[in-house]
Amino acid sequence: MNDPPTAQPARELAVQAQLLRDQGRWSEALNADFAAAQADPDNPGILHNLAVLLTKFGRLEEGEAVARRALALAPDAPILANTLAHNLLAQGRLTEAWPLHAARAQLPELNNGFPRNFPFPHWQGEVLSRKHIAIFPEQGFGDQIQLARFLPQMIARAGQVTLLTRPPLVALFERNFPGLHVVPAEGNTEFPDPDYWATMYDLPAMLRVGLDDVPAAPYLTAPAAAPAAADGFRVGLRETGNPDHIDDRFRSLPDAMAQYLRQALPGTIVDLDPARSGARDFEETAAIIASLDLVVSVDTAVAHLAGALGKPCLLLVSGFSPDWRWMFDRDDSPWYPRHRLYRSETDGNWEPAVTRLIADVRAIAAGGSGPTLP
DSSP states (O other), X not given: OOOOTTHHHXXXXXXXXXXXXXXXXXXXXXXXXXXXXXXXXXXXHHHHHHHHHHHHTTOHHHHHHHHHHHHHHSTTOHHHHHHHHHHHHHTTOHHHHHHHHGGGGGOXXXXXXXXXXXXSOBOOSOOOTTOEEEEEOOSOHHHHHHHGGGHHHHHHHSSEEEEEEOHHHHHHHHHHSTTEEEEEOSSSOOOOOOSEEEETTHHHHHTTOOGGGOOOSOOOOOOOOOOOSSOSOEEEEEOOOOTTSTTHHHHSOOHHHHHHHHHHSOSEXXXXXXXXXXXXXXXXXHHHHHTOSEEEEESSHHHHHHHHHTOXXXXXXXXXXXXXXXXXXXXXXXXXXXXXXEEOOTTSOOHHHHHHHHHHHHHHHTTSSOOOOO
16 A cells, blocks of 8 residues: 655655754754644654654643644554643643653653562552552652652551662661661562552652642751862752763763863862762762762752752753753752753753853852842
8 A cells, every 4th residue: 555645755854853863963953843744733652752842842731732633543552641641740730740740650751660570559649558569660860859858648558568770869768767677779678568559650659649738848858978078159060960860961061161160169179979078888979978068060969969958059951952850941949949950952052051150159158149049
């Protein structure tokens, strides 16, 4: 059977758009995706690619409309539901997004935190009084630190809560959540049979958390830190994130910009990269952060830890494809009230954001006018 008249041009345009994405030529890729969607407006795959790029550029209402059109054409495609969920999360429409976000369980690249062949029911919001629930880790360290704010509600609801978490978080969570049974999630893990299980990202969904319901007060404390090696203004710095993260090229500062930032910041600079700080886990990093006046970080777990501890944090966020939790077009965060956000240009230029941040840190260090940090 011959292809419909519009199919071949649309396919060629979609291939062209993919090549442009692979080369990081995002604006050109967006134009090609628009052209492909115009050529074949009923192709859910082409519409999905367009919705993803629109969302990455912060054109959220357009991206939502395209994602909804794609999902209407292919209602059983989990990747389309997940894409729409992330668009709505970036808009702050959390309660609309959580049910769609459940589609991640069907995506191999996103369901790595879900247990395999586990003979117990997945918690769907059932009453947990006198029940035992096991909570599994999901996504990265930063996600787990961010979502740990919901653990007290789970402890209050359930008869017993077992949290499986990666070893670097064990000590931090054990000291902060009395009554929680923390188990290192590494290798073969033994713990009592639960009545239900959930993952960390299930918690806000099942608790029906909206943007106005986010528990934003500090919820972690640090152990006593060793005396600081130097007096005066102390800035904790993290210029790069996990190089294995799929979006690290957007989140981490280029080498030259990282060096410029480090040299221009006032006061004593304390490196928060554990490879250089010597911290063996997040509890030890928390102790270092507690000794600081301020944290400056890119979007990585250190920024979440600073926010959870209530430490002022100036956060460098990519203007293109930021993580959903930092949203768009705002310099504050509903998740961490003492964060202030500095966004790069959508073309990847960090210089204006870094220059503004340096000026603000200098003003704070001098005791003058800087960003308002509650």
